[in-house]
Amino acid sequence: MSYLYRLDQPDQPELWPRTDPHLKFTLKMHHASRLHFDFLLELDGLLLAWVLSEELSINPCVRQEAVHADDQTLDSWLTEGCIPKGQVDAGPELIADYGCYSPQTTLRTPHSHQVRSQLRMGRLTFRLHGMRYSGTWTLVREGDRWFLQKHWDEFASERPMPWDRRSVTTGRSLAEIAATSFRPPRPLVGDAWFLR
DSSP states (O other): OOHHHHHTOTTSOOOSOOOOSOEEEEEEEEESSSEEEEEEEEETTEEEEEEESSSOOOOTTOEEEEEEEEEEEGGGTTEEEEEOTTSTTOEEEEEEEEEEEEEOOSOOSOHHHHHHHHHHHTEEEEEEEESSOEEEEEEEEETTEEEEEEOSSTTOOSSOOOOOSOOTTTOOOHHHHHHHOOOOOEEOOSOOGGGO
16 A cells, blocks of 8 residues: 555554654666656655656656656665566666755645645645755646646756766666676665765
């Protein structure tokens, strides 16, 4: 059962309460049955997941469909490697970006409460503070579908963001990761600069 389903059930008790002001995000490039990007947002000890068919767009004129996927555990935040053949989503994955995010609101409540409330309403506006991506996006639900769109701000551009398609943490390509061997993704050691 996904976290977003539980958000829609008012009788469900709050799970994994946290007070950490730094909510994490990750964008992973993943080549399973097809090449796609996993967009992960931390909330209440989990990583909520959306699948994008293309890299996160910085063009406010582009509205990307974001397919809600199964939640992931927080320990997979900075994992990179190959998911073994025979397992769901087998194939190499690399970290295209990571950092922290914050909801955009005027309320003075903990970030996790604001994110939870906005997701319940089907419209989350947030600011990314990543190694590659910065700025504000909105994730909006229309029926059973989610869409992601960049706001016009100092980081917006109608041109795609330049990137050599290598990991921002290890500098490896998907081909180099795939050539190492098929093994479970390994977590990277050490906290990022913004969590200290």
